Amino acid sequence: MGGIFGRDGIRGTANRGALGAGSALSIAMAAGAVVRHGGRRQLAVVGRDTRLSGHMLEPALSAGFTAVGLDVLLLGQIPTAAVGMLTAELGADLGVMITASQNPYAENGLKLFGADGHLLGDEMEAEIEAGIRDGGQEMDVSSAQIGCVSKLDDAAHRYVERVAETLPDSARPNGLTVVIDCANGAACETAPRALRRIGARVVEIACAPDGFNINANCGATAPGVMQQAVVEHRADLGIALDGDGACLAMADETGALIDSDQILGTIAAFRKRLGVPPGTGVIGTWSSNFGLDAYLKGLGLDLLRGPASERGILTRMREGAHVLAGEPSGHFVLSDHAATADGLVAALHALLAVAASGRPASETLRPFELISQRLANVRAERGVLRSAEVQATIAEVRTRLNGHGHLLVRASENEPVIRVLAGGNDDALVDEAVSTLANSIAEIALKQIPSNTGIII
Structure with missing residues (x-):
């Protein structure tokens, strides 16, 4: 089972290969062995999206971690960014999100986080793979040393409050109507609650998961339903997230989609007006629009281009102490809020920019002309x-x-x-x-x- 980690963690068909129950147990044992050391009990936190197979993988991972002496804290249905945040906040040694992000329900995956709340680097992934190949996950753990499993009932509440508290008090939606499409995924509970928490009127769609309908003709990868709902409800803007809440698509009050580079530019300008330190530049990708480049220069910021993947932009951010990044598929990272892509946090910043401007989203969220x-x-x-x-x-x-x-x-x-x-x-x-x-x-x-x-x- 070597070479199981890809660009986005471990991905595959649920109940097959690396995403089978037995494989998940082996992965957890190997990962637990890598982080386990003397002096205290280690802790792993586990979150999941709404896929049916998540209910199979969650206990398999728990069994693997407890077998090598780690305690496990189950976070339940929660976005990927929340797992990273709570891994660090709770002092855990490892975090796991069970998700295949924007993919259909039949697929699933594992994203692993280190104690700092960041996705695991290549070195630790290689150690875990070596442990699986060499059978190194077998440890001398006595019956008395087996880990315990418990639930964190307020995980979603902690995440929502953390998100709300880190937003500026000087700007609030002032009753703006927002359509939120949660892709029947991990953000079904947290995203509507966060929007209401900061004062928005909320219209919920695709917030009724059944284990099979995650990303099914809805969410950030199929935003048409959200766009239509914006028009039908005469909303001020629309937000669509993907299955794990990491990816974002937005529409203005006419139902027209907003380009991701326009969203990135809006957030950069809004944060600068608030006096939030922007870092030394904004991270984009090789295909970021030249119009964004010129717009950021006008703000006194540089556009730093890099690989077109969430992991690529995260690596670039850590290398240069940058705090804002985005890429065309709709992943945005605000590293002073979360250590990984968080569609909700990016959407809330864009929403607050609209509220602060006093102008419609069609104007505020298009701060520059896109160049062909x-x-x-x-x-x-x-x-x-x-x-x-x-x-x-x-x-x-x-x-x-x-x-x-x-x-x-x-x-x-x-x-x-x-x-x-x-x-x-x-x-x-x-x-x-x-x-x-x-x-x-x-x-x-x-x-x-x-x-x-x-x-x-």
């Missing part, structure tokens, strides 16, 4: 960029775009891919720039490694 852009990913090693021919083509394309567009060429940090991003007001010029450069890179790569090249997108 195109991205191409070319399968090639980073050394291709040192080619004189490629460098000449880059210079030529920059000359063509001068004053009419932007160009960004970067090698991926995690795979043999070169990313070519161009943007501007002339779509034909942008398309030509990307095609010319992507084809040049692909041709040079083909000469170097004939079997491993090509334009992916």
